[in-house]
Amino acid sequence: MCGIAGFLDQRATIAPERLDSLARGMAVKLTHRGPDDDGVWTDARDGIALAHRRLSILDLSPAGHQPMVSADGRYVLAFNGEIFNHSSLRAELADKHIRYRGHSDTEALLEAIARFGIEQAVQRSIGMFALAVWDRAERTLTLGRDRLGIKPLYYGTSGRTLLFASELKAVRAHPAFDAPIDRNALALFTQHGYIPGPLTIYRGFRKLPPGTLLTIKTGADLAAVRPAPYWSLREIAERGRRYPLRHGSAELVEELNSLLSEAVRMRMEADVPLGAFLSGGIDSTLVVALMQAQSSTPVRTFTIGFEETGYDEAPYARQIARHLGTEHVECYVAAQDAQAVIPALPDIYDEPFADSSQIPTVLVSRITRQHVTVSLSGDGGDELFAGYSRYAFSRSFWRRFGWLPGPVRSAAAKLIRSGVPAQAGGYLPRKLRTLATLLERRTPGAMYALLNTHWKSPEELVPGAELPPTLHDREDGWPQLASFTESMMYVDTMSYLPDDILTKVDRASMSVGLEARVPLLDHRVVETAWKLPLEMKVRDGQSKWILRRVLDRYVPRELVERPKVGFGVPIDSWLRGPLRQWADDLLSPGRLKRDGYFSPSLVQEKWQEHLSRRTDWHYYLWDILMFQAWLDRHHG
Secondary structure, eight states, X not given: OEEEEEEEEOSSOOOHHHHHHHHHHHHGGGTTTXXXXXXXXEETTTTEEEEEEEOOOSOOSGGXXXXXXXXXXXXXXXXXXXXXXXXXXXXXXXXXXXXXXXOOHHHHHHHHHHHHOHHHHHHHOOEEEEEEEEEXXXXXXXXXXXXTOOSOOEEEEETTEEEEESSHHHHHTSTTOOOOBOHHHHHHHHHHSSOOTTBOSBTTEEEOOTTEEEEEETTOOGGGOOOEESSOHHHHHHHHHHSOOOSOHHHHHHHHHHHHHHHHHHTTOOSSOEEEEOOSSHHHHHHHHHHHXXXXXXXXXXXXXXXXXXXXXXXXXXXXXXXXXXXXXXXXXXXXXXXXXXXXXXXXHSSOOOOTTHHHHHXXXXXXXXXXXXXXXXXTHHHHTTOOHHHHHHHHHHXXXXXXXXXXXXXXXXXXXXXXOTTOOSHHHHHHHHHHHHHTOSSHHHHHHHHTOSOSOHHHHSTTOOOOOOGGGOGGGSXXXXXXXXXXXXXXXXXXXXXXXXXXXXXXXXXXTOEEEOGGGOHHHHHHHTTSOGGGTSBTTBSSHHHHHHHTTTSOGGGTOSXXXXXXXXXXXXXXXXXXXXXXXXXXXXXXXXXXXXXXXXXXXXXXXXXXXXSOOHHHHHHHHXXXXXXXXXXX
């Protein structure tokens, strides 16, 4: 796992030493992602510079140094991630008589690019990655990102210079960077708690979409280039519906067990110490169970516990670790420890990010890094196997009310609102207002989008903003699927998974130089999951049915059959207590008016209602606080 950065400057020729200096200035901002080595490759003729920071995982020798030039001298690669089938790629290239300098996965990918071309090479690869490839013959730069968006890659233009990097802080380090804050993206941020791709907080800069390649030829119009997909989840989902697996339940459980076992086995290869996050939930427990089943020594597992009631999963993880026989590390953190992370969040997350489970994710990453350099996680199970409780709620709600004509639902909503005073606070009035708003939605997709938003009128909150359409709003762009549940899973996998869940894990783990691997997001697992009938995922009111049946082979049901807790901290009470002064300062009307991004009156209304305990608005307020803290750190 590493960090990459670079640029293509199409202005007048730049001196080689200047190219080198600029690239190194970008790369140094990514030292946390790659503390073991650094490198720069430039060509002054074309104004191209590739920079790399290395976290050594496979082949710890200098033979893994990047940027790396192919054996034939044509391609130069800066690569972040892991190619888990690098050995089989080498075998495919056996007849080319390549003289390998080492055994890194980077070299295997690079020689596959030289043999098959960039698109075919990434299609043959099983892994997580962001890459930049310079073709010296064609004088083209290609940026690429893995199929599910596990690894980040940002890009954009300033004048005639294209900038790219693993994190925005490296892009900002280049003197050509000149981009205003995008108020429209900010409005979306207040809806979701993250900025949906391909937008970023800066106008003119983008996240490269998962499963795409972006190719730029020297002299091309930078504003005209567009990413092209090499893998499409929409096609995978539609194909899975057309050609589902029709085996019996027992056969499908066996098939998934074999596939997951292989995905986990491939991700256990490392030349450095390796372990796993263990929360005690279905997904992380399954990953650890499959690791231990294939390991001759106890797997190292890590969890953190909290003293606050309702937030502590450590006892469940402890029981599972004891049953599986792992070498378990458990660390309880006090509220002060968690709160001490907050000042570092604007640097760690680099653009506004407001999923408060970022705090325990940072903490568990720090503890884990004290013992290992690689850790496997269970992320992806909820999106692939219908694990979120909101899926069941949405199905139930639409089944009950969706059949009613629109005018009837609108009348019912009006009636509900008339019985709830506008200023009434508390749990019940808030739920009734939400019910009224849900009844007004015309489609199940619109209803689901509303359930997943924080601020309901972001254009009022962010004056001057126009809300850009996102995948949530474009139901005509969704795949043709058999059920609303599958549509919800698709939207979450395309947006919430890469832009929230995977962003959270990547930034938290890489902030301490820890590589996080996600075996459930092996693209072969994803493709198989979309071929499974829905009843293999949801059956008798139980989510993740098939994952649970695989897990039955390794862990007694009583250790995992319990309500989902989630991975969070009590932000609601902290804002009224130890974080109040910090929040008061960031949310003060004078400060908000001076900064000019939010309506002071709307923010203050929510803040005062939260302080008075009339209504819990911590999700809404955390969005504002995370932006304000980010603004202070990067543009103060």
